[in-house]
Amino acid sequence: MELDVRHLRVLCAIADTGSVRKAAQQLGMTQPSLTTQLHRIERTVGGPLFTREQTGSQPTALGHSVLSRARPIITDLAALVTAARQESSGTAKRQLRIGSVGSRAVAAWLRRVHDRLPETDTTIHIDISAIALLRMVAAGQLDIAFVHESEGFPLPVPAGAEHRVVVAREPQFVALSVRHPAAAQPVVRLADLADDTWMVDPAADHEYAALRRVFSEAGLDPRVLQIRDNATAAELVASGEAVRPCQPTSTPGPGTVVRPVHGDPFAVRLLLAWRPRALSGAALDALHTDLRAAYTDLARVNPAYLTWLLQHNRSLLNLLGPPLQLPAAQQPGG
Structure with missing residues (x-):
């Protein structure tokens, strides 16, 4: 058959x-x-x-x-x-086919695109696999895609697609139960989570391998589960049965907190991939600017990530808006 x-x-x-x-x-x-x-x-x-x-x-x-x-x-x-x-x-009508991995920045990016191109029929395709999205761009099924690349595991950008960096290094935070002993700390250490069960999505490219690489370099060997269902994963975190890496722009679910990890051992690179035949230089620049602005706006209103950025990467925040200052109570040594 x-x-x-x-x-x-x-x-x-x-x-x-x-x-x-x-x-x-x-x-x-x-x-x-x-x-x-x-x-x-x-x-x-x-x-x-x-x-x-x-x-x-x-x-x-x-x-x-x-x-x-x-x-x-x-x-x-x-x-x-x-x-x-x-x-x-x-x-x-003129069409613009956008692809993206899951990100809270996508909705704000789409709003900006709609405002800029009101006469364009804009569609969005979400896929957890960055590799699948890149293949769709190269095959002409998407015009542009926003993807994540796990540190140490470069994405294979196929012929027919090009890419540029949106954020050179985005730290990955960790989601854990509010009852976890480490939840009381503003920054958690990897060693404090060594006895926990970790979770990753098996459909996310290289996420499992990247996690294992970090643990190996730290001399740790925690249990890692591969769970596809986000609702189940969220419940396991809230109940204290497991922890999981998450984007720094993530908002905590019920019964959970999101914390940066000391030394930022987990990280990804955020990329914008496109098909040159579908987009001109000016159109590409506009889409890139819209995405950067949407991402920066999201970072500015996320307390945990805002604090991290003000201490580690102020240039990202100041690039598309007025300079921000860390509240006095959160200043180092304050």
Whole structure:
């Protein structure tokens, strides 16, 4: 059997609904028929794509890999049909297809882009895999993408895409329970978390390897779980069962705190990748400026990250706004 778009839609429906039963309802099929089709697809690709659990169907590692390639195909096909219809009706608009890893800066970036380009049809595609986003840029499925690169693990930028730096080194903080002994400290030490269970998302490129590299260099060997579901991960952190690295712009969830790690052992580089044929120099500069401004505005209103930046990287804060000063109570030695 060869896979076609119908099969890819089946896989996406199961992933999106989290259930074969719900996916069958969404697709207008019977559950036995959809189950049979899923088994045929799995035989074709050579392995199970979902695990069947009490909480529903969750993608396996192979499933995540297939889905990361299936979604762009479906999205691209839908865009092709939409563009063709607009072209035939004479209502075609200029398009800008943006991709991004998860970041709180994305929403503010999009608002700025909409304000700058009100007549442009702007779309956003979010994917936890930076490598998948870069491939989509190179393949012409995206025009530009905001990605993270784990320190020590350079991203393979494919031919057909170029990139520039947004933030040269962003420290990764750690999320932990408010009841954790280290939560009382403004900055935690890695050794204070050596006995904790750590969590990473297995779909995030190089996150697990980067974490292990830092632990190895520090002479530590904590347990590391790979958990895909963010809701479950957040609950495990709040309950004190685990800790996890997070972006410094993250806001603490219920029952948790976000703290910088002494010495900033975890870090990423923030990059903007684009397809030269899709964007001119002026348009690219404008998008880059909008993203930097959105990111800086977010950093300025995040107390933990603002304090870190004022002590370690004032130039980022001062680049796109008036100089800021650390409150007297937080000055070193204050």
